[in-house]
Amino acid sequence: MARIDPLSPDDLQPPDIIPWQVGNSDIPFAHHFDSGRPGPHVLINALMHGNEYSGAIAGIRLLEAGIRPTNGSLSITFANVEAFAQFDPQFPIMSRYVEEDMNRVWSPASLAEGWPSLERRRARELWPLFARADLLLDLHSMQADRIPLMLCGPSARGRDLARRLGMPGIVVADRGHAGGSRLIDHPRFTQGDQGPIALLAECGQHWDPDSAVVATQTAARFLQLSGIVPASALSPWLPSVEPAPARLVEVTETVTVGSDRFRFRKEYQGMDVIPAAGTPFATDGEKVLLTPYDECVMIMPSRHPERGQTAVRLGRFAI
Ligand SMILES: [Zn+2]
Known part of the structure; x- marks a missing residue:
């Protein structure tokens, strides 16, 4: 929390x-x-x-x-x-x-x-x-x-x-x-x-x-x-x-909040690994955001996602 x-x-x-x-x-x-x-x-x-x-x-x-x-x-x-x-x-x-x-x-x-x-x-x-x-x-x-x-x-x-x-x-x-x-x-x-x-x-x-x-x-x-x-x-x-x-996680994309109605599907703690590609992890207004690949790492999810700010970075273990 x-x-x-x-x-x-x-x-x-x-x-x-x-x-x-x-x-x-x-x-x-x-x-x-x-x-x-x-x-x-x-x-x-x-x-x-x-x-x-x-x-x-x-x-x-x-x-x-x-x-x-x-x-x-x-x-x-x-x-x-x-x-x-x-x-x-x-x-x-x-x-x-x-x-x-x-x-x-x-x-x-x-x-x-x-x-x-x-x-x-x-x-x-x-x-x-x-x-x-x-x-x-x-x-x-x-x-x-x-x-x-x-x-x-x-x-x-x-x-x-x-x-x-x-x-x-x-x-x-x-x-x-x-x-x-x-x-x-x-x-x-x-x-x-x-x-x-x-x-x-x-x-x-x-x-x-x-x-x-x-x-x-x-x-x-x-x-x-x-x-x-x-x-x-x-x-x-x-x-x-x-x-x-140290192990390396490469960030593939930074998700920036695009609306006033951004919600994560659940409360992520940071460094959570979502096993399957295509899993919904958030909604931003009408848009449903999906993990782009298997074993997707949720890096530093924001507790208070605000429009124009970073909501979360998505990454994967490279090494
Ligand atoms: Zn700081």
Whole structure:
């Protein structure tokens, strides 16, 4: 079930990020550490969505542990801090954003011009740092789905790194949303055969305490593979054995809501596999939507499908 009830004492509690407001860069809630030696610039971002704070807990754990690069550089950032400041345990789904979804504003055009929403102003403030990242991990969580997964975007290099990470164990290769560009969709991270890589980790359900564990372990594994932090410094969060390569789900289509009467036929939990092609899975106005092939995977079905927004992605296991 989608969670609309108040936060309970057993849920993951929001962290205090105020001690991390003054970073060591010109940007509030942005921390940057340069080893002074050659190597990639690795960036861990949290709080792209204000109610997804498991990633912020991971960022704080890394900062509190004093993790520093021995080569290259490391940035740890908290993005939509204004939305997070509005988090209300009585209405925990309400603080995703203030004026618009911050993870739909990362096209070059949106960064350069247009409505100066609170989220775009913050994105424009962060972009000079993000634009210098060679390896970027954007930490998120999900409203209903409990199975963590990595979104690697459309590039082969993103897919390869996400599979090698092995954490989370499922990689979804998709092409973003009709509603706007995610950070991982920016051309910097998608164009050309080689170049910077950005991945988006969905670490589990927003308020599941395990999502903070997954976020921290995934960030640690990302830093390990980047080679800028010795494994010994990350050992509290690294698995004892090297993870197997993650399984890959290729998204074949993104279903965008076309009417005000979109209904799923049943409540999908995310990563549900529908065995037979031609199975009705939703209605959109008069239109009945059918699975296009056998073993169709329902990826991140929306709890509140709205016209013009993504309802669900359809995919299949490729590896
Ligand atoms: Zn998110």
